[in-house]
Amino acid sequence: MEFLHFVRRALVAQFSGLPPRDEFVRHALDAGVGSLPLLTLLTIFAGMNLSVQAYGTFVRFGGQDLLGLFCGVGGIRELYPVMAAVICGARIGATLAASLANMQISEQVEALEVMAVDPMRHLVAPRLWAVTLMLPLLCGYADVVGLAASYWAAVDQMGVNGGTFMEQVRDIVHLEDLAAGVFKGVVFGWLVALVSCYHGYRALKRDGAEGVGVATNRAIVHSAVLCIVLNMFLSALLYVR
Amino acid sequence: MAEQAPAITLERVCKSFGPNRVLHEVSLVLPAGKILVMLGPSGTGKSVLLRCLVGLMKPDSGRIFIEGEDITALDERRSADRDKLFALRRKFGMLFQDGALFDDMCVGDNVAFPLRQHEKMSETEIAQRVKEYLDAVGLKDVQRKMPAELSGGMRKRVAFARAIALQPRIVLCDEPSSGLDPVMSATLDDLILDLHRRYNMTFVVISHDTAEARTIASHIGLLYKGVLQTFGTKEQVLRSNGEAINQFFDRSTKGPIQVL
Ligand SMILES: Nc1ncnc2c1ncn2[C@@H]1O[C@H](COP(=O)(O)OP(=O)(O)OP(=O)(O)O)[C@@H](O)[C@H]1O
């Protein structure tokens, strides 16, 4: 109930005009560029792992040439968007929740109120926009890096034919799949930001520093769970006909 | 023009947190352009009173008028009321007890924040105003520092500069002098008097410091256990010889104000 009220206020704030530019840029940079090292590292290993795992299985029935198929479907359709959402979501969500909760307990949010500045518009809206726009980009980036890592492991390390690999990827991964990944990114980004802002914003002064910890913790757990559960439904919606 | 509405009117304001009765039937009228020093021991609801004045907290009962407009009638959740509430809040500058500086902004941006939000001033004008007010509170070369790099007293002074940046009609100060050395707190008192004279601002200053009350107050109130024990002009109050007020001014442990 309280969450729905927050969502309503957040939506109103988000779509009533442009968010303050400085805040938006700051959070977009932090969410986007700040997530790159972590995401790069993890997708490289996840991508290689897809190849390694699939190779071990497929080679038994001589199907190692299907590696591209597997890496394309598994990686681009499913793994990378969720990974980007969960990993970056945890990172970004923790930052958002902690910063808002800290502002609550040190009365900065009330200070905004007294200055007749709407905290929803000034604090929450730019964060929502920033993460909603950055997460799909991160998903796209994870696709590229992950696929490159799969290719490297399969072709350069395990001797799969590079032409076949790419052909299969091109065969199975259509533009719609990339679009679907990006679409998932938008949904995940918005949800992660919303849930994290909600937990941060809800912290109370009397909870003190502990309240910041609780808010951060909830933001991480709830956004990760939401992303993974929702991913299943989104996939069902997008791919099952 | 009809006679100016009083800056602040409280009518039987009550506020409790669960069983904890914090404000009990507080009524007062503060005319515009006056300086009220609100005294009272720690934990009697002074900060809560200030929060009620700006609509951060809603009294359980009673009404609060700001320049004749009822702030307690406004419901934050309704957007029309919210606009009115924000319009009312534009009259206020508020110094929070702990400063409440934005800790992701440097000192200069903190003071400039309300100006950037509400005034159509050029950046040079803003920079000028920021420098003027930071100088006035005795802070030099701190503009680029972050709040976390400042001492408690410095933070308080930055927060004061931010509170008065818009030259509001009513300034609420929650213990401006606590944590400051005597010279600095006297400087701040002078600044309050100066602003008061120049812009006819109304001040509500919460303080434990009776010397401060003597210097700057036009009105004095004493809050104890949620009840406004004494309220009136400085002369009235000092002449009244009330037990509680005398105890406060004499710094005595004997009297109606008990620690436990
Ligand atoms: N948000 C809140 N929730 C519950 N109780 C509160 C809240 N805010 C204040 N109180 C209670 O109200 C009482 C008065 O608090 P307040 O902060 O107004 O004291 P004060 O007069 O400002 O004291 P000090 O001089 O130490 O700042 C305290 O007993 C406090 O526990």
Ligand SMILES: [Mg+2]
């Ligand atoms: Mg207080």
